[in-house]
Amino acid sequence: MLVPESIREFFRCKILRPLLRQLRGGVSPRRLAWSLALGIVIGINPSVGLTTIMVIMIAWAFGLNQIASQVGAHAMTPIHLLLFIPFIQLGVHLFHTSRLPLSRQQIEHLSHHPWRLIRDIWQWEWHALVVWGLVGAIAMPLIAIYLRRALVLLMRRHRTLFRSRSAQG
Secondary structure (H helix, E strand, O other), X not given: OXXXXXXXXXXXXXXXXXXXXXXXXXXXXXXXXXXXHHHHHHHOOOOXXXXXXXXXXXXXXXXXXXXXXXXXXXXXXXXXXXXXXXXXXXXXXXXXXXXXXXXXXXXXXXXXXXXXXXHHHHHHHHHHHHHHHHHHHHHHHHHHHHHHHHHHHHHHHOHHHHHHHHHHO
């Protein structure tokens, strides 16, 4: 077994079943795919603490499925943590700004200069968000295309769930 049972069960309960419920409830695979793609892209953004609010507002603005968008965003939490520093470092490289302090000595030096620290953090964050926006603009349509295909296959695999709904209606 490549994936531990606890992770497989988490995936089934927290990701697969909510998506199946949305499909069974009548959400189209296309709309669900775009909703998930939005959540995934926002879920990897290099900001801290804004993900849920951003997903709610953007999904609402585009008429996407809130549940699927939140599932996508929160499923990306581990990847968000892995990509946080690379987005900042790409922003530093793209905008030719000062490097992110990673040594204890550099961090201590900045802690003695709070205004500079705030300015530098804002600059790193802003540049990382620009990089994320560029990546997201390219990745989101591609993710949506592949997710739609996967959702159609999921619907075919669980065909009996969808037949029972149409037979009741």
